[in-house]
Amino acid sequence: MNSCMTITCQMCEQDTDCRIGYSNRRIQPLAFACPHCESQLGITLDISHAPESGFTFDGCEPSKRQSDKLFSERNTFLDLHLDFPVRTGKYQPGRTPYLMAKEDLKVAADGDFQKAHAMFEFHSHHLDALNGIAEKAGDIKRLINLYHGANKQLFQRRASDFLGRPEDKSLLPQDLNATLYSVISVAFYPFTVFAHSKEISEEMPNLMQGIDSVKLEEFIQNLDVTGFLMGLQRDCLNIYPRILDAELPLRSALFLDLTGNTKVEKTATRISTQDFSGLKDLYKDIVEILSRQLILVAGINNLLHRGDFNSFKAIDGGVLQxxxxxxxxxxxxxxxxxxxxxxRLDMNAFNLSLRNAIAHHNVRYTAVDQVVTYTPRGGRLEQGEDETMSLLEFTRILLIAFREMHSLHHVIKSLLYYKYLIYDKGAGM
Incomplete structure (x- = not known):
């Protein structure tokens, strides 16, 4: 379903024609920049009482010059849809974001209608899950926060309510951890690649069994004494609520799982929400956590290859201490x-030039065109060359980085289980 309307920017009083595609999300906040003056405008679609729907406006209002005919080319035209990337250009009757998404999937499936239909159903299933998560976002955030609190029994009780299963009465750290990761698995699965997470969870115990137990426990002891492992877990957990806040712009990035990951697709399309300022800091923080997670990867790698978590291979004629x-x-x-x-690291998660530019405030965002411009070597008297990407391309990188952090979080989970079930018991003897 779609609604077509002409809206007037309250700042410049210019008109824009909008075709609004309906998602199944109960509240649908759509945001865009006025193409005339770049003011931030918002249209929120509420389908709480479907089949009736209602609109509220922020910075704009329905134009007094509404037409009961098809849009002409007098005004700038925008397609808006939460669930799919939208294309720019002139108004074309029938070429809605929904139908264009189906067409994109047919192309991605090489014309196989059944495969394209299955891909669309897959995306719809994830969108339905996101719609449910959006309604429970506040509860999920509070539940993750409860894990760090003193009242562990309350955490177990609220987690059982969320998971819809009997309460686990145990307050042992390994059982609290099991509950925590069940919550994360259920709440964030639409954002993640389940098969990859499952592979890591199943392979880590086998991997650790192949390491000398004395040397492995030396590694665990080092992580425990320094507080590194627990601190890293806490930092990972702090990211998940922020991913819930980024749910709207990430919806279109999820669609690229199905259509491919080409630069052409990402630069030719846009998303119907605006929040780059928060997203850029989220990406920077995730990459910082990834950098610290690599310490765990390196320690395990050294144990596997050289039997000592401190032993690195000689690089460029020198050995790291x-x-x-x-x-x-x-x-x-x-x-x-x-x-x-x-x-196997997904190097697509690591755009170091972008990360450094964000850290040094050398990033600009043009809301009308949805273009991110960053200067990797900025901040000097002699400015470096600018690089650009679309907002959709940026959200795709953000999604991949989060997935990599989430996957490596399973390494943290496995090391914590080893600590609770084996190392701590041995240390207490």
Missing amino acids: DLLKYSGKVLSDKFKYLDDCWY
Whole structure:
């Protein structure tokens, strides 16, 4: 279903023609920049009382010059839809974002109608899950926060309500952890790749069994004494509520799982929400956590190849002294020390030029065109060259980075289980 209307910007009083595609999300906040003056405008669609629907407006209002005919080319035209990327250009009757998405899937499926239909159903299933999660976002955030609190029994009780299963009465750390990761698995599965997470969860115990137990416990002891492992888990958990806040712009990025990941697709389309300022800091923080998660990857890699978590392969004629020295390396240098690595990193998560530009405030965003411009070597007297990407391309990188952080969070989970079930019991003897 679609609604067509002409809206007037309250700042410049210019008109824009909008075709609004309906999602199944109960409240649908659509945001865009006025194409005439770049003011931020919002249209919120409420389908709480479907089949009736209602609109509220922020910074704009329905134009007094509404037409009962098809849009002409007098005004700038915008398609708006939460669930799919939208194309720019002139108004074309019938070429709605919904139908264009189906056409894109047919192309991605090489014309196989059944395959394209299955892909669309897959995306719809994830969107339905996101719609449900959006209604419970506040509860999920509070539940994650409860895990860190003193009242562990309350955490178990509220988690059982969320999961719809009997309450686990145990307050042992391994059982609290099991509940926590059940909550995360259910709440965030639309954003993640389940098969990858499952593979890591199943392979980590086998991997650790192949490591000398004394050397592995030395590694665990180092992570425990320094507080590194628990601190890293806490930092990961702090990201998940922020992903819930980014749910709207990530919807279109999820669609690219099905249609492909080409630069042409990402630059030719836009998303119907605006929140780059919050998204850029989220990406920067996720990459910072990834940099620290690599310390775990490196320690395990050293144990597997050389039997000592501090033992690195000689690189460029020199040998890194220990894992502490590795932890102080900049992210771009950390990769080269992961020789024949047991974990396959998704390097698409690491746009280091973008990350550095964000960290040094060398990023600009043009809302009308949805273009991110960043200067990797900015901040100097002699400015470096600018690089650009679309907002959709940026949200795709953000999604991939979150998935990589989430996957490596399973490594943290496995190490914590080893600590609780084996290391702590041995230390208490």
